[in-house]
Amino acid sequence: MESINAKYVSQKISKVRWRPVSLSSLQQPEIFATGSWDNEDNTVSIWTIGNNGISSLEEGFDGDPKPLCEHKHAGDVLDLQFLDQEKVITASSTGGVTILRYNNNNQALSVSHQWAKAHHYPCDNAPCTSVVCSSPEIVSVGEDGRIIVYRADQGGIIRTIENADSSTIHAVTYLRTTEILTVNSIGQLKIWDFRQQSNSPSQILSLSGDRAPLHCVDRHPNQQHIVATGGQDGMLCVWDVRQRNTPFSLMEAHSAEMWEVHFHPMNPDHLFTCSEDGSLLHWEISSPSDMPSFLQGGRNNSMVSRSAMAPAGGNQSLINAWLSGDSSKGRLETTHMLPSQTLSVNSLDVLGQCLVCGTDGEAIFVNRQIPV
C-alpha cells in the first residue's frame, strides 16, 4: 500500500489506459491516458509517471503522475483505447467515436479522425458505450444496440449491425480476429462472427435467472475461449465460451456494479476488478493448476460438476485455473489494492508491474509495484 500514489486531478475519471510499450523491450509503462466524465467540459489527458522530458532535479522525483497534454472531448468519455503507441480511440456519450493522435515530441493531442454520431437514435444522441480495436480495425457498440466496425487507416465504416441487441450493449472484446463478444444489460454474452454475413449472433450465453446486467468483459490473453465478466451485482463470472451456455464459475467480488475486469496481459493468473463500491481487487490463483481435475472441485456440487465437464481426456494443463477457481480452497486469493475510499473506481488498467485506476473522487491512483 505504500507504493500507491494518489493524485487529485479536478475531474471525475471515467477511463484510464496505459500506452502500450513495445514488446521487445522489457520496459515498464510510463505514459497513460485518462478520460473524464460528467464535467461541463470533458477532456482526454495524457500523463506520465516517468521523468522523461521533465527535469528530475526539482526536489527529487516523487513518482506523482504529471500531465503532459490534454484535449477537449465532446461528451463524457465512455471508453478509451490505445490503437497503437500514437493513437487513442475514444467513445463519447454523444455517440461519436474519435481517433486522437498523441504526438510524443511536442506533447500534443489532436483529432486525427472522427465519426460523429456513429451511434444515434432517429432524433437523439445514443451514447457509444465501448470500443475495442485490433489495428487497423475498430469496433464500437452503443446504447442503440448497434455494432459498428471501422477501418482506422481508411477512415470508413465497413460494417454496421443494426439492432444487434434489443437492450444496451455495455462492453465488447475481441475473441479472435474475426470474432467479437459483447455483453448487454440483460445478462447475455453474444458472440459475433464477422465472416458470416447474417446480422445475428453466432452464439448467445446468458446468466440464468436474475438477468443481472453485465458491464465489463475481458478475454484471457492466452486462451481465447476464456472470458471474465462483471456486472451489476458485483459478481465475477468466468466463462468458457466453447463449453456451456452458463458461466463456469461465479465468484462474489464487489457489493455494487463491477465497472471493469482485466486479466494481467503477461501473467493471466492475476486478474483485477474495480467497482462502484470504491474498491479495487487483485485476484490471484495461488498454485499452478497441475492438480488433477477431480481435486480442483469446489465446495458446492455445481462447481464440481462444472469442473468435471472439462474436456474429457484432454491435456490437464489445458484446463485453465480460472475455470476451476474456487476461493474456498484458498486457491484463489483476493487482496484490496486501495486504501478505504467511498466513491466509485470507474476504471483500471494494468501493464507490466504498473497499475493505474481512476475514481469519481477525482483521484488517480498509480501503483508501480504490483506483485505479479
Added chain:
Amino acid sequence: MEEVDVDPTITNIPISSHGKHLGFACGPGDILVYETLYKQSGASGSCSSFIHEVRKDEEIHSPILRKLFNESHHIFVGLQTIQEEIPSKNKKSQFVSISKNYRSVIRACIEELQQVAVNTKDSAVCTQYGNQVSILLAIELIWNLCEVLFIDAVGALLLHLLDWVRLHKGDVDEKATHVLQSESPAEHRDYWDVVVGYVLQGRLEEVRQLLVKQATLQPAARNMFKLMDNLLSKMPFYNPGGTQTPTDFDVKWRHWHEEVDRCLQDNSFASNPHLELIAKILVGDEDTLLEHKELVGTWYHFLVTRLLYCHPTVKSTELHFYAHSCMTMFLDPRSVPEALDSILLAAFEFDIHQVIKDCSIALNNWWFVAHLTDLLDHCQLLQSHNLHFGSNLREFLLLEYASGLFSHHSLWQLAVDYFDHCPEFGRVYLELQMERIPLDTERKALKVLRICEQRQMSEQVRSICKIMAMRALRNNRLGSALSWSIRAKDAAFATLISERFLQDYCSRGSFSDLDLIDNLGPAMLLSDRLTFLGKYREFHKLYGEKRFREAAKLLLSLMTAKIAPRSFWMTLLTDALPLLEQKEVIFTSEQTYELIFCLEELTSSCNTTTATTTAAASMTDTPMQEEDLEVTKVELLRLALARNLAMAIVNEGTVEV
C-alpha cells in the same frame, strides 16, 4: 423578525437600459434573472432576450478548490465513522489529527494556488488566485486557532499559541533564510529584524545561534553578548504537562525576570541598541513592543508575545481579557476592526457560535463553516443550539454546503455522503436532489440508481427508471424500455410496453427483440400482460419446434386462465386454426369444447356490446369490409372446430375400445 446581521450585497445585472423590471427564479445554487415584459406607461423599447445566471458560490467552480472539496470529503467520511469505532478516551487525539488533516489539505491547496498564480500571465486570473489564497490563509489561521483553543485544549496553551503564530508569520523564516544564505549574515541589513522577529516569537534557540555570528564580529563586546546569551538560555517556559509545579515555575520566572530587569537598570546593553531592545522585549515592556508594530505585524501576534513575556501562566479563561486589551492597544482606535479580527477575538472569547456566524457572513463559501462546525460538534463543543429554522447548526450548515455541491455539474456525488450524515433533513434533501439530476447516459443513470437503491429510496428508483424507460420508448427501443421497467418493478409501464410488443407483432407478424423476450425468466410475472407476452412467445417457439400438443395446451390455457386480454383472443383462436387443420388430432374433444366455449363467449360479448351501447358502436365504426372479414373468420373457426371435434370424438372412441 430579527434584524439582519449585515446589509445585503448588491449585484448589478448588466442590462442595457434603466427602468426595466426584472423577474427571477431561485435555484439551489444560483438565481436566474431575466427582463420581464412589464412596461411602464409611456416607456417604449424592446425587451432584452438575455437570461442572466447569478451564482452565489463562485468558488465551487475553481478547478483547484475542487481538490479541496474532494480530499476533505474523504476526511469528513472518515470522521463520521470514528464515533462508533473508538472508545471515548482516544477520541481526542483522533479529532486533533483529523483537524490537522483538514488543515494540511488547505495548505496543499494554498501552495498549488500560489504556484499557479506565479506561472500565469493573465493579471486578472492572477489576482483571482491571489484572492483565493488570502481567503484560504485566513481560513487556515482561524481553523488552527480553533484547533488550539477548542479541540486540542490541553494545558500548554501558550506553547500552542506560539506554534500558531510561528506558522502564520512565515515571513521571519523567509527573511532568515535570505540572511543565512548571504555571504556575511551578521552584516545583512535584515539581520536584526530577523533576530528581533525570533525573539517576538519566543524562538530563543535560533536567536542565540544568530547572536553568535554577531559576537564573532565584535570581539570587543564579547561580554555583553555572553550576558545576553546567558539570559536567553535561562528563560523558563511554562509547561503544565511537565513535572514542574506552578509555584516552582513562578519562583524561577520571577528570578529570571528580575535578572533581566537588573541588566537593563545597570545599562549593561546600553552600548548596543539592538541588544537593549531585545532585553526590553524580554522584560515585557509593552511600550517597546508597540513601538515595533511593523515587526509584530498583527494584534494577535502582539497578544501572544505579550503573554509570553508578561503573563506566561495565562489560563484559557483569562484569554479574552488580554485579547481585548491587546486589540485596543494595537489597532488604531478610529479604524473599524476587520472581519478577521472580530472572528479571532470571538475565538479568544471562546464564543464558538459567534466565530461560526461571523465566518459564514465574511466568507463566500460554506466549505469552511460546514466542516469546522461538524468537527466541533463531534468534539461535543456545541451546545444544543436550536435554530428557529431547520435542525441544529451543524446540520443546517452541512445541508447548505451539500446543496451547493449538488448545484455543480460534477461534484454532486460528494454531496450524497454529506446528506447521509444529516439525520433530520438529509434524506429529504437527497430525495429531492436525486430526482433532478440530468441523466445523459445509462451509466450515469446506473450510478444515480445505485445511490437511491442503497438508501431504499424506492420512489426515486421508480422515477429514474421511468425516465429511462420513457426515453428508450421514445427512441423506439422497446427492449431497453422493458428492461428499465422491470428493474423498477413498474407493472403499469411493463404492461404498456408489452402492449406495444403485441401491436408490433400484430402489424408485422413477427416478434422483435427476441433475445429479451425469450429470456424474461421470473421477471415475466411482473405484469399480466408481460406474462402473456412471454407465454405467447413460448407458444410460437413450441409451434416452431413442432411440439404441437404442448403448444395447443399452452394456447388454450392462455385463454381459460384469463391471462390473454380479451382483445387478443381472436388472434389466439386464429393461431389455433392451423393446429385444428393438422392431419392428426391435436386438441382433444374436451379441449375443443373449451375452444368453442371461448369463441362463443367472445362473439356473444361482442354482439351484446354492439347491441347495448350504440355510442360505443358508433365510435368503433368499422367499415363493412372488415366486419365481413371478421364474420368469415368466425365461420371458418366454427367449421374447423366442428371438424376437429368430430375427429377427436372418433379418435378417442377408438382408443377406448
